[in-house]
Amino acid sequence: MRLTRTLISIISAALTLTAIAGCTTGDEPVVESREALGTVVSITAYGPDEQAVRGAIDDAFAVLSEVEAELDAHDETSAISRFNADPYEEQALPPGATEILDAIERLGVDDAFSPRLLAVVGLYRFEDGGTVPDADDLKLASRAASEFLRLDGDHAAFVHVESDDARLEPGGGLAPGLDLGGAAKGLALDRARESLRASGAVTAALITSGSSTVTLGTKPDGSVWRIGIEDPRDPDTIVATFAFTADGALSTSGDYQRYFEADGKRYHHVLDPATGLPAAGMRSLTVAGTGLSGLDSDILSTALFVRGADGASAYADKNDLALYAVDDEGQALLVPAPESSGLTVAEEATPR
Ligand code: AMP
Numbered sequence: 001m002r003l004t005r006t007l008i009s010i011i012s013a014a015l016t017l018t019a020i021a022g023c024t025t026g027d028e029p030v031v032e033s034r035e036a037l038g039t040v041v042s043i044t045a046y047g048p049d050e051q052a053v054r055g056a057i058d059d060a061f062a063v064l065s066e067v068e069a070e071l072d073a074h075d076e077t078s079a080i081s082r083f084n085a086d087p088y089e090e091q092a093l094p095p096g097a098t099e100i101l102d103a104i105e106r107l108g109v110d111d112a113f114s115p116r117l118l119a120v121v122g123l124y125r126f127e128d129g130g131t132v133p134d135a136d137d138l139k140l141a142s143r144a145a146s147e148f149l150r151l152d153g154d155h156a157a158f159v160h161v162e163s164d165d166a167r168l169e170p171g172g173g174l175a176p177g178l179d180l181g182g183a184a185k186g187l188a189l190d191r192a193r194e195s196l197r198a199s200g201a202v203t204a205a206l207i208t209s210g211s212s213t214v215t216l217g218t219k220p221d222g223s224v225w226r227i228g229i230e231d232p233r234d235p236d237t238i239v240a241t242f243a244f245t246a247d248g249a250l251s252t253s254g255d256y257q258r259y260f261e262a263d264g265k266r267y268h269h270v271l272d273p274a275t276g277l278p279a280a281g282m283r284s285l286t287v288a289g290t291g292l293s294g295l296d297s298d299i300l301s302t303a304l305f306v307r308g309a310d311g312a313s314a315y316a317d318k319n320d321l322a323l324y325a326v327d328d329e330g331q332a333l334l335v336p337a338p339e340s341s342g343l344t345v346a347e348e349a350t351p352r
């Protein structure tokens with residue numbers, strides 16, 4: 001497993017906090033960082049009874065494992081991998097997948113967020129250090145992906161993509177399938193937050209996977225939850241901070257999170273569904289909102305990264321969301337949330 005520097009710094013921050021939190025009185029948090037969702041997830045939770053808080057955190061991590069078993073397309077034993085093994089067979093989708101498809105439609109971002117890119121992403125072989133895909137293969141896989149799934153308002157319809165090319169048949173290497181990696185972490189964090197809330201033991205909490213974060217309630221001392229955004233070209237520098245007073249969510253998509261370079265060009269993992277090529281124009285994009293779910297923030301960071309600066313700021317403005325982005329020339333773009341929302345964004349440094 002690859003740990004990015006961000007995640008490592010989350011772990012060291014968490015270790016420091018754990019040390020401080022030795023004997024909690026309800027004013028000090030319990031902090032736990034564990035491997036989950038293919039990364040490191042950290043939970044910071046407050047509550048009057050430390051043992052009960054620890055039990056609630058264990059349960060929340062179990063919930064994260066359940067989401068992985070449901071939606072991780074790279075684990076061949078997951079429910080979504082069973083679906084992908086024969087996507088043309090009449091079969092029920094895992095409930096989390098249905099929830100994600102519904103959210104894409106509700107948010108109106110089907111043009112930019114495609115849950116169908118399994119074979120297209122696979123052509124880049126990010127897990128093996130990266131390969132530039134053959135242009136014809138990319139075209140074929142992208143066309144098949146777009147034809148394969150229709151989101152038509154009522155339900156998802158899967159279409160058997162006709163072709164002479166056997167590689168498009170199940171098991172053929174380019175067969176369409178669902179890759180929910182751009183949304184599943186957000187959904188998982190929502191479920192973990194609900195688990196903490198339902199425990200009755202936790203009065204306030206923050207759960208972060210690095211790229212997505214959700215908050216629950218207000219800290220005992222009333223201070224804000226503060227989340228730093230790293231410079232996409234210098235992860236040790238915080239370029240902006242988002243501050244929430246209560247429940248909220250935030251996600252970042254970036255060209256530095258998963259990428260390789262070939263012929264002097266950066267190939268990163270956020271793809272334009274229209275071409276199958278890495279989306280151009282942005283280095284990183286963070287979207288946040290109070291009352292926003294982790295799922296919606298995760299879908300939106302990916303989708304708005306693809307739409308680019310103008311499309312992203314128009315969407316954020318219209319939907320009362322906060323946005324901080326860095327474009328491919330290093331220019332920062334900030335869209336504040338409405339003052340009444342309890343969410344503020346501050347620029348801390350100029351991106352490199
Ligand atoms: P995120 O870091 O949330 O932006 O998600 C990126 C991941 O989502 C990638 O690693 C792919 O698995 C998948 N993905 C890439 N491009 C898209 C897209 N346009 N829409 C939906 N998922 C995508």
Ligand code: MG
Nearest residue numbers: 182298299302
């Ligand atoms: Mg996302």
